[in-house]
Amino acid sequence: MATRRLAIVTGSNQGIGLEAVKQLAAAGLDVILTSRSEEKGRAAAEEASAAACSADAPGSITALQLDITDTSSVAAFTAAVEQLGRPVDVLVNNAGMAYKGDAFGPDEAAATLAVNLYGTKALTDAVRPLLAPASARIINVASRAGRISQTSGDVRATLEADDLTWDALHALAQGFVTAIATGNHKELGYSGSMYGMSKACEIAYSRILARELDGNVTVVWMCPGYCSTSMSSYRGTKSAAEGADTITWLATVDPAPASATFYAERTAITWDTKL
Numbered sequence: 016m017a018t019r020r021l022a023i024v025t026g027s028n029q030g031i032g033l034e035a036v037k038q039l040a041a042a043g044l045d046v047i048l049t050s051r052s053e054e055k056g057r058a059a060a061e062e063a064s065a066a067a068c069s070a071d072a073p074g075s076i077t078a079l080q081l082d083i084t085d086t087s088s089v090a091a092f093t094a095a096v097e098q099l100g101r102p103v104d105v106l107v108n109n110a111g112m113a114y115k116g117d118a119f120g121p122d123e124a125a126a127t128l129a130v131n132l133y134g135t136k137a138l139t140d141a142v143r144p145l146l147a148p149a150s151a152r153i154i155n156v157a158s159r160a161g162r163i164s165q166t167s168g169d170v171r172a173t174l175e176a177d178d179l180t181w182d183a184l185h186a187l188a189q190g191f192v193t194a195i196a197t198g199n200h201k202e203l204g205y206s207g208s209m210y211g212m213s214k215a216c217e218i219a220y221s222r223i224l225a226r227e228l229d230g231n232v233t234v235v236w237m238c239p240g241y242c243s244t245s246m247s248s249y250r251g252t253k254s255a256a257e258g259a260d261t262i263t264w265l266a267t268v269d270p271a272p273a274s275a276t277f278y279a280e281r282t283a284i285t286w287d288t289k290l
């Protein structure tokens with residue numbers, strides 16, 4: 016029977032996710048590194064194992080293929096994790112995407128939501144039955160770019176509602192895509208940022224999840240800060256490792272962090288904090 020804790024980090028062949036994998040393995044966890052590309056995942060796992068695993072730090076790193084927007088990939092991934100025959104102690108939903116430059120339109124908004132909102136939910140739903148009872152932690156890598164004050168009116172009221180349901184959030188997200196097509200998204204109270212809106216929805220989803228799993232699983236969401244990764248075209252002011260620090264802290268701090276809470280720099284923040 017394995018005694019080390021098992022962690023999954025999605026989207027971890029590069030950037031903040033890869034650094035989180037290294038830090039968690041160095042802290043003694045067995046970590047599943049996931050990558051859309053099997054080849055990139057294998058190479059990243061080799062690099063990360065060389066950097067983080069040693070006799071003094073006996074955690075391990077294993078690569079598995081995972082595209083969180085692909086139903087068959089999610090199913091194959093979940094089956095492979097189930098085959099390990101041990102519970103998942105930490106799920107880090109890190110995989111995310113953002114368009115660069117001026118790209119803006121309904122198709123781009125739908126593609127952004129497909130990863131940051133729907134992919135995060137699909138993977139979480141699939142892994143939920145495998146979570147360690149009572150002690151598991153889910154860490155959603157959101158962003159202060161998803162701050163609530165970029166929305167207004169009914170959109171903001173819906174997102175903030177303590178009794179928000181998944182169906183209502185889904186309708187709101189689809190409404191954003193439609194409103195971009197008709198050009199009235201701002202009048203309706205949506206943000207002008209596809210990424211910002213997707214992260215606001217991811218935070219709203221995290222709040223629903225925390226409510227659903229109340230008392231059984233710790234559910235937190237966090238902002239890594241503005242980090243130098245592919246997503247920021249390497250313009251971020253923090254390193255990817257610095258961005259991963261709060262993820263690692265949330266996964267390992269004892270006692271567990273307060274559930275249903277937004278964190279940055281190892282501290283609880285409000286939904287309105289600017290990046």
Ligand SMILES: NC(=O)c1ccc[n+]([C@@H]2O[C@H](COP(=O)([O-])OP(=O)(O)OC[C@H]3O[C@@H](n4cnc5c(N)ncnc54)[C@H](OP(=O)(O)O)[C@@H]3O)[C@@H](O)[C@H]2O)c1
Pocket residue numbers: 025026027028029030031032050051052081082083084108109110111112130134156157158159238239240241242243244245246247251255
């Ligand atoms: N960098 C920042 O300043 C910043 C600030 C706030 C929040 N964040 C959040 O931090 C997280 C990590 O971002 P990062 O900066 O490390 O970006 P990154 O270097 O671009 O890494 C993103 C990771 O997500 C993966 N990914 C994208 N779509 C996926 C999908 N459909 N299924 C599975 N994996 C997918 C990417 O895989 P590929 O390599 O195959 O593309 C990559 O491994 C994201 O959620 C991001 O929104 C970043």
